[in-house]
Amino acid sequence: MPMRRKGTFIGAMLLLGSMTGCASQSSLNQLPQSIVLAEPEQAEFRYEIELARISQMLQEDLTQTQRGELFYRRGALYDAVGLRTLARMDFTRALEYNPRLADAYNFLGIQYTQLQEFDYAYEAFDSAIELNPDHRYAYLNRGIAEYYDARMKISQEDLEYHLENEPSDPYRVIWLFLAENKINSEQAKKSLKENAEKIDKSEWGYQIIKLYAGELSTTEFLQRMTRNLGESETLAERLCEAYFYLGKYMQIQGNPLKAMNYFKLALMTNVYEFVEHRYASLELTRIRSSLLEQ
Structure with missing residues (x-):
């Protein structure tokens, strides 16, 4: 399950001052004057075509394995366009037909975390890891679930393991810092700076690390975030x-x-x-x- 999708849409930059709507003045006063907005991303046309095609294929005579794979693929597409409930239904169906789909368990774990149904989330992530011990994101996602469930020591362990597998990934460094900061803020900042040494300074995520390390002000961060x-x-x-x-x-x-x-x-x-x-x-x-x- 990819954490970050690279799309093809170009966002239009707008200033917050041009916004109209229901935002209260007191709310707006909490933000800088030069906030940048982008045109919200739209579902890719190919996703809609693929959803229609899979739904049609599911009406055909299929093996258990084929049906499970199609439900998983359709669930992933529903998830990609924000239809979480439909996605969760399809991931559950996929596992009924093929209970060895580690990625389906991983997706379900994420969704249960969002719902704060942590016991179900852990069960799903554990299943994903049991089926695929080298799953690229299950340890991260389980660590995030533990973070939101205030199980910081266990979260730290999962996020450390996730970082060890790719120490040059700035987002892995950031999530580990967020968990460690709940345990010991001074030690967390020290670890953050040590882990940052393995990050490519040209990476966008390095700017987030500098913000958290106290080496960049929010004003400077806002100025750099679109570069x-x-x-x-x-x-x-x-x-x-x-x-x-x-x-x-x-x-x-x-x-x-x-x-x-x-x-x-x-x-x-x-x-x-x-x-x-x-x-x-x-x-x-x-x-x-x-x-x-x-």
């Missing part, structure tokens, strides 16, 4: 990441209102397949619940 887009990277994808991690940064700084607004901006990109978009909604739910309890 040097990759050939297959869209503005919406870049902003989805930037605003999510700015939201997490604001949480660390003890500013939940600013964090909420950045998570909303991440959701506005419609980059459904990115891990940052998946958990921005969960972050909002948890902040609202926390504020209501105060």
